[in-house]
Amino acid sequence: MKSADRHMNAINTCISQWLRPDNPQLKLAIERSVDEDLFSFEDIKHQILALKQALTPDKIDRWVVKSGCTPNSLRNKTVMCLHAGNLPLVGLQDFLAVMISGADYTGKLSGKDPYLLPSLIKIFQENSVFQKSVFNTELQSFFNYKVDAWLFSGSKNNGSVVNNILLDNHVVSEDSPSLIRTAFFSAAFIDTFDKETVLDLTEAVFRYGGAGCRSVAIVVSPLNLNDIKCEFTDYVENFWLNNPQHQHPSRELAHRFALNKALGTNQAWLNDFLIEEGEEVPRNKFILTWMKGDFSTFSSVINNNLDGLQSAYSTAAYIGEHAGNKIIEPLSAAQKPPVWWKPDGIDTLNWLQKNLL
């Protein structure tokens, strides 16, 4: 068996061990995350179920083929991942990309998600998939630990702050490749309001309390908010019955609602979330903008917001179509991305190989 095949087999074995229902390490990580109020049990469960669907050996192989990467080709390299913690296991794809590439892994874990990913990393360690791995929630612990490249998801400002810290502390050099992803929202076009669409839209907007760049922050629709808001609210309340929102907005959101009311802006106030008619992409959490418009309006929204936009979604009739510069993805996949999805349009596996080989 070739080295690359052996490597992929080892990776698939680790993932399968990790996702086994009787894996005590994962169970403990979930319990600690819930006990310490880091995430809701329902959100973690949703993420694990989505990963079970996405991380099958054939799908991981498909990712490798799509990316054009040769597994285990970066054996002498070290890649640092600075993982986000806004959603459970949000950094998992970066970790897997490093594992598949064969590079050594250095992970700055988020203090907001310190248990779930380590439960997987430890299985990789036990199976000796990589030579060296270091992971920790404290950035200082990596100072003077030189890496060949680094992966990051955050804001542009954050990215340059982190870059300077890593440079100042000799973790990276001026010419170290870095992949900095800054998209912070997704958009959806909805022209029907049938049950399946509304269920998918509710999941796409309200899962994780609206956090994460794949969550829908703006809906463009020929339907008036006022015409659908009662029905939509029923679906949202039902969603919350099964998936109580883990984080709650601050008083600031009530001020936004009050201002909208004063200005006569159409809105739906859900206490823990605000849906408002408008044209601007909300930068804050717990807000969905509902924009009246047709498909060409949607395309304009896409093109005017390329800087922060992650994905454009819609229903079956539009999947695969172009909306501005984006190809429309299924709304139903917003919170269940395939393993080969490209954050900010870049395949991480392909990027690692191109920049480090």
Added chain:
Amino acid sequence: MAEAIPDTEKYLFDARVSFLKKFEDVYDFQYKKNTIYRTFLNALGYSRKDSFSPETIPLIPVRAFKSGPILPDGYTAELTFRSSGTTSMKKSSHGIAKAEMYEKAISSEFYSHFPENEVIILALLPKYEENPESSLIWMVRYLINNDASGLSGFIQNDNPVDQHWIEQIVLSNKKLVLFGAAFGLIDFMDQQNPFDSLSLEVIETGGMKTHKREMSKEELRNRISDYFKIPKSSIHSEYGMCELHSQMYAIGSEWFTAPNWVKVSIRKADNPEHECEPGEEGKIGIIDLANLYSCPFLLTNDRGVMNENGNFRVLGRWDKENMRGCNFLIDTDSL
């Protein structure tokens, strides 16, 4: 125009009348006459029977002005200012019901720092000049036109300052105040020679973001000091916005003070009905009582901090928290 509350307007700029007295009168007027502000309060669960201090009064976010001017019932705008911004951005509109109040707010504060008839003003405000509805241009033009010597005026970066003009300013024995947008001053220092033999004070008005190269306020102040060979005590900042009647000045430093009819507070971003402690960053809240005929209770989207003396610093735009996406990636406690 409908009748205002004449007493309040009469003593609005009078430092002998307490801020609290003026605040209560203005709040009373606003609750009765400003439908937008009253609806805002009601939607927050407050009614007429609730009383507020300047520290706790709900402040309306300045984006309210993007929907158009806010005027009390029965009032119309004599002047309308619009914020600058790209064509795709919605601009703020501020209706000024009484131009004389706007003039009074400008002159009362400016001349308290730079006495009338003792200064000549040169203004270097490229880009702003392209916006005919700029409140900054209107303010500076008003001060220039108010100079009886006739020596004040606008200057351009692409046109060297007439030496004869400078000689006349020197001969007048008055102080020269150079009003400059940050990017205009940087370009000026790159392209032109400093004025010679002048008693110079520089007021920078902000606007760094639009420049090709950003520099910190401290860097800018050092550069101005070196270039014009003036002490940093002669380098000042002005803070104002389209949605306000009044301006604030930081004299010789980065710390701003407010006129007697303005109260600035730093409000908690997650609950703007609470003030931050001195030293704690938050959103800059402004009660500008000269906004009597628009809305005086405003929450900006600027980031600021207050010191123990009640002076405040402007730290940029508020873009820190509550962001979507992965902006919590680097936990600040781990840096």
